Amino acid sequence: MSGWMDSAKKLCITLKANTELEIQSIAMAMLKLPVPISSLAPVKFTPFLSKSNELASPLLDPMKLLKVAADAKNLKFGRVIHAHLVITNRIPRDCRVNQINSLINLYVKCDELFIARQMFDRMSKRNVVSWCALMAGYMQNGSPLDVFELFKKMIVKDNIFPNEYVIATVISSCFDSQMYVEGKQCHGFSLKSGLELHQYVKNALIQMYSKCSDVRAALKILDTVPGYDVFCYNLVLNGLLEHSHVGEAIEVLKLMIDEGTKWNNATFVTIFRICASLKDLKLGKHVHARMLKSDIDDDVYIGSSIIDMYGKCGNVLSGRAFFDQLQNRNVVSWTAIMAAYFQNGFFEEALNLFSKMEIDHIPPNEYTLAVLLNSAAGLSALSHGDQLHARAEKSGLKGNVIVGNALIIMYSKSGDILAAQLVFSNMKCCDSITWNAIITGHSHHCIGKEALNIFHDMLTARECPNYVTFIGVLSACAHLSLVDEGLYYFNHLMKQLGIVPGLEHYTCIVGLLSRSGRLDEAENFMRSNPINWDVVAWRTLLNACYVHRNYDKGKQIAEYLLQMDHEDVGSYILLSNMHARVRRWDGVVKVRKLMRERNVKKEPGVSWLEIRNIAHVFTSEDNKHPESSQIYEMIRDLLTKIRPLGYVPDIAGVLHDIEDEQKIDNLSYHSEKLAVAYGLMKSPSGAPIRVIKNLRMCDDCHTAIKLISKVANRTIIVRDANRFHHFQDGFCSCGDYW
Template sequence: MQSSSISRQTKLSLLKVFIENKSLRFGKSIHAQLIKAPTFDLIQTNHLINLYSKCGHPGVARKVFDSMPERNVVSGSALMAGYLHNGMPSQALHLIKEMSFEENFEHMNEYVFATALASCSEMRALEQGLQCHAYVLKSGLVFHSHVRNALLHMYFESLSMEDALRVYESVPGFDVFALNSMINGFVGSGRLSDAIDLVSGMSKEVELWDHVTYVAVLGLCAASKDLRLGWQIHDQILRRGIQFNVFVGSGIVDMYGKCGDIESARRAFVELSVKNVVSWTAVMAAFAQNGLFEEALKLFLEMGIYGVQPNEFTYAVLLNSCAGLSALKIGDAFNAHAEKSGYKAHMVVGNALINMYSKSGSIEDARNAFGDMRQRDIISWNSIITGYSHHGLGGEALEAFHDMLTKGEVPTYVTFVGVLLACGNLGLVDDGLYYLKIFMKDLGIQPGVEHYTCMVRLLCRAGQLDKAENFMTYTCTEWDIVAWRTLLSACQVHKYYNLGKRVAEHILQLYPDDVGTYILVSNMHAKANRWDEVVKIRKLMRGRDIKKEPGVSWIQVRGETHVFASEDKKHPFMSQIHDKVSELLSQIKLIGYVPNIDCVLHDIEDEQKEEYLGYHSEKLAIAFGLISTPSGAPIHVMKNLRMCDDCHTAVKLISLVTSRKVIIRDANRFHCFDSGLCSCDDYW
């Protein structure tokens, strides 16, 4: 490029284009010409600072800045923005201090403070943010909408919605940026009804809403699972002819997914004219959130066919789908995949790995995934704490909880579910009550039915069933079937037959079709030799036409899932499997196994019942695992129902005679059988 032939104006226009397109190479050639020029040009040099800032070279921008014989406020604010957008917000704040010392600077303007406040947000530097707030109030810069919005944002980041609200209300008039920020602020801090009030208050200005407003409002519908509002907004977007960009499109898919309308999510996705990794991930997430994990995994293959590359969120969705399926081996494969493509270091992926390994029964791998993380957030801690608890490792869970407090992390609603479960594993009644009544209260967390159910379980485990019943009577909450079944199951374990009978009657009044309750109460009466009661229950079941949901277990061997149902004869290796079961049963009988025929609910002769027990699906799956994996390898089995007492006893002994770890995920929890013991301590 010939320097002399290009006018100053042309150079400026070219620079603007190069900055916009981030064409560093061409921009540099203009820089070369400016260096050769006989006179210094402030505006052109400011453009250069902007060029290097936007192209990811704040260091070079700084060199240009330092070499200037004369600077103004634009030079400074351009460099500040460079620092901010290249991950150096503290340098931006450092620079504003330097600028305020230099006398030849004009007064600070709104650009400088918008950037300074944004830097404070990024650093969560509330102290310095407050100083900026004071200055912009005094100088009147707060009336500039960019400044005001940066202020709003700063208060969101420091979780101070009240201050944000004051800033928002201090300036009259409609500003779509401020509205969008406020909606997202309310949704982000869980104040959904405030968000809804704000949005309905702004419905008259609907013609001023833009894309971002719709994305924010769709997020509100998703967070509040308000499908009706979602429909209205979707309809309004269509009627107003809002162009579908990829943000709005993904927002619609996500909204339908989170509201549980998977068909609409799928349709909205198919109709998108432009799809990117975000829209693909959104629709995969929609499937996964609604329990359609295999569909989500299938979509990943389809996405690959279209040449779309996954990102960290895609891996998180995939891993969570594996968690839903307890697909340990596939999860392992995605772990390797994420590592190779460089996404493993992302926190969302680390969190999803903890979740996947923990839900697939491999708590050791979950522990390692947690240990490998460079950065952790509350989700990471909650995942590992609840993971330990579900695996019966109460001590580890409480240790992690205390670690977390030491690191300054603030526990949440979910944290305390894990903590109370851990107290349950360890039988720590007083600790549990302390966490529920004092710790949670101090943090302002209102306990929910999950916490109360943990308390019931804890009291039951400690054998204080009367207290548990009292607790349920006098605690004001919407008790669900899980809680009632917890109490009933304890009545069986602790032989509280009268209470058990009362509880069962109560449950069956509320849930007359709950098979689990029939099984539990019938087992309980059998244990007490109350055969008249057992017969009554069977009659009741027959009268109400209640059929036991068939027990199904499955196991993954070399990437394939093998499904077993009771009395299943379809598997190609069934005769070997039955031989193996018989072999195992005679082995464990030698060390004291007595078949527990009360676990068979069918109306058959007692002699047949023992044979029947051998066909329970988890026994078949374990036998298949034993004959098809190398000796010493742990066996992972999933089951759709709660494990029965007989299988539980048998598997403990099987783990002893075969020297194998057997990990079973049943409908309630994990059982890790090792050397004749189970991690649930026979309480589930």
């Protein structure tokens, strides 16, 4: 408990703080330190203290302490030393430059650029280090123009020739801001001046070329420079990984192994990242074993990358086991393990870990919140999402892009597209993910018009659309039956932007054509394009046949599809529904027989909704719910109310949900009807009801819920296996095509 006290005394003694005022000011400042000084930077700091034997030691000079403070980014500690220097002020004039340089470095490292600049401006005499330290600050800050200006002034005004550190800093600020032309000029300069022979400069150049797409140039530098070290390799590997050139990364790794270059901590981190992106568990385990055998001390960086590797390779349990035995965990390790659960679909586990993290007193950051929000989105758990949103506001992270994006995704996937819009319009800065999330969100909600509006906003905002953008845009066009517009984007705009359409885009076109009734064209499009069409694409066409009641083509496609893929339950059900719609009961029986023979089982229909933070789950004909008799009464009541509006129970589209097809009565108690009825009973009037269903909604429920939304005067939002249906005033956003 009195750790800081001892340390304060030691510091006072060693700094020769004699007056009462000095001792007091140091002790007071140290009181405010978040950690005891001895744990500040254990490795670097303790030797000073222990060897000094509480006496003034030549080792413990303020300059070294300033470096400790800077490296630990501990502003408070740095200020103590600064205060001490101001009070004692016993440095001879000619040594003042170095002292101020150290102070500039301190403030730069602690993100106090303004103070650093002030100190710099007040210097009567400066050397290269002064300039360089401040330039490093601007580089870190992402202000390359300020770096260039200082660079110029240094040469012109002070007549100082840049050294290797200066030029390396300038190069770094070029590639951080993607100013490759300037970067190449620096390359030329360093060639002429001979500075490129320095390791720092070489590394900066390699890093620059690896960061822009010019991997070849980076490798060339690697080739031409004799005697490259681990740093070079690590930089190239990271540059390659950043552009997902995994194959070439492996090549470089082989080179590294041939050379016998010893791997260090950063190398292991990078290699685990490679394993993760390859999803190669075997390789990952191998490297892990090799790391354990080697003499390196694993640190918190390696720990996180190992957890991530196991997660990305689909082995959460190994990741968890490793996480559990870690003695040092920080935000990143926690985020990594939660992300591993999320990526493998264990959303609840990810959310549960959060409370454990809080018990450990580790505050979440933007990445943590993103993982949590995505997990909430995976469950469509609006209540969790809302809580996390409040959490983000409290911690001041709501302005962050990463958090904003995750909020949009969460709200959109949880069925609250209005909330997603609100987050979107309040975002200070967006990236391509933001735009894509809000566009595809609207598409999922079948709000095609708004999706296209936002797409045009995106173009005017000069954000470049990408592969994912067009999936959202093309499906919006499909919803609106804007065939020409969709084909224009597909045939021209994408080409113009250099985006090679993939299966998803082709499938959107099938949807676009077939939805607007051009079934033959859609089929021709599929047959004439040598794409590796998958079940989803064929089922899109099949579904269109079903909705447009083209029985013959539908049957033909279904048969073809079932030949191709024996397991796709959706196709069996569509075929069965198609038979039922034209009252071909023999056909229905045949499909069922086929399913039994091939042992294809339909998942039972399940719907759920949240009422006051509790999820209520319903299955068809559910009577397990404690209030089921009231729910059934509610349904009977609703059904009698909608009959005058033209509701007639539709047996055709629902047979697949009934085990015993004679029991027509059952369709009144489909899981989504139960959930909607319960929602109407339990939520205040005016509040939208959000229901989630695991399968495609059946025709009967769709009709019934449309009319229920009218008689009950409620917005009802149902997420089925494919999309969101917004029921309002007797209509559905999907336009009865789903």
